[in-house]
Amino acid sequence: MYSLSSVSKHLILVHILALVATQLLLIRSVSSLNMTNSYLNHKCFVSQGKYKPGSAHEKSLEAIIHSISVGENVNSGYDMMSFGDGPDLVCVVLQCRGDSYGSKCRSCFASAMAGLRRRCPRYKGGIIWFDQCLLEISSIDNVGQLNYGDSFCMSNAKNVGDDPFSFILKWDTLFDNISRIAITEKNKNLKDTNKPALYGAGEKRLGTKKKMYEMVQCTDDLSVKACEECLVANVLKFQNCWKSGKRGARVLGRSCNFRYELYPFVNAKTGPNSYFKS
Structure with a gap:
C-alpha cells in the first residue's frame, strides 16, 4: 500500500522528468535550426567624421536609440528613425531577419548597437551585421536608395x-x-x-x-x-x-x-x- 507522501514524491518526480524532457526538446529544436546570432562583419564610415561628447549629434543619437529600444516597430522586424539636419543629422536603420521579430529583434538591436559603438567609437556613421539583424547609423539620409x-x-x-x-x-x-x-x-x-x-x-x-x-x-x-x-x-x-x-x-x-x-x-x-x- 502506498502512503500519501510516496505518491506525492512520485508525482513530483514525474513532473521534474517532464520538465527535463521539455527542455531537451527545446534545446534539440534550437540546435537543429542553428539559430545563432553571431557577429559577422562591420564597416565604419570614416569619411563622415566623429561627433564630440555632449554634442547635439550625440543627444540625437541617444534619443533615437531609446525610442527604438522601447518602441513597437521591432515587432515587425524593421525600424528607421532620423533626427536633426545638416551636419547633426542622425539616421538609424534596423532590419531584422524575417523570422526574428519582436523580442529577438530587440535583443539583436541591443547587441548590434553595443558592437557598433565598440568597433566604431563616436563615428557618425557605420554598419554592422549579425546573424539576425543589420544596423546602420549615418549622418546621410540614404533611406530607400540602393547601396551596392x-x-x-x-x-x-x-x-x-x-x-x-x-x-x-x-x-x-x-x-x-x-x-x-x-x-x-x-x-x-x-x-x-x-x-x-x-x-x-x-x-x-x-x-x-x-x-x-x-x-x-x-x-x-x-x-x-x-x-x-x-x-x-x-x-x-x-x-x-x-x-x-x-x-x-x-x-x-x-x-x-x-x-x-x-x-x-x-x-x-x-x-x-x-x-x-x-
Whole structure:
C-alpha cells in the first residue's frame, strides 16, 4: 500500500522528468535550426567624421536609440528613425531577419548597437551585421536608395562534391521561387498594408537524404523593383564566391542579402509569409 507522501514524491518526480524532457526538446529544436546570432562583419564610415561628447549629434543619437529600444516597430522586424539636419543629422536603420521579430529583434538591436559603438567609437556613421539583424547609423539620409558598396560574401570552405553544376541548377530554381515569394506575398505581421514582405525562405531536396535551405531578404525601405534588382545584382557580383559549388554561402549588404546552407538556419514557422518546399 502506498502512503500519501510516496505518491506525492512520485508525482513530483514525474513532473521534474517532464520538465527535463521539455527542455531537451527545446534545446534539440534550437540546435537543429542553428539559430545563432553571431557577429559577422562591420564597416565604419570614416569619411563622415566623429561627433564630440555632449554634442547635439550625440543627444540625437541617444534619443533615437531609446525610442527604438522601447518602441513597437521591432515587432515587425524593421525600424528607421532620423533626427536633426545638416551636419547633426542622425539616421538609424534596423532590419531584422524575417523570422526574428519582436523580442529577438530587440535583443539583436541591443547587441548590434553595443558592437557598433565598440568597433566604431563616436563615428557618425557605420554598419554592422549579425546573424539576425543589420544596423546602420549615418549622418546621410540614404533611406530607400540602393547601396551596392557596403556588401560582402562569406562562403563555406568545403564544396558539395562531384556534381556542382546540378547543385547550382537547383540553387537557381530555389532562389527564383523564394525571390518571387519575397516580392509578391504581403507581410502577415503588418496590419493594414499590402506591401510585400521582401523576405523569402524555403528548402529543396538534393536526392533522398540531403536538403538545401535558402533565404533572401531586402531592407523594408526598398521598393519591390529595387529589391528584385538588388538581389540579382548581388548574385552576379559575388558569383565567384558562392557559385563554385560551396556547401554554404551568404552575401550581406545594406540593401539586401541572401544565404544558403545544407542545414536549416531559419524558422519556417515564424516567417512573415509562406515557406517554400520542393
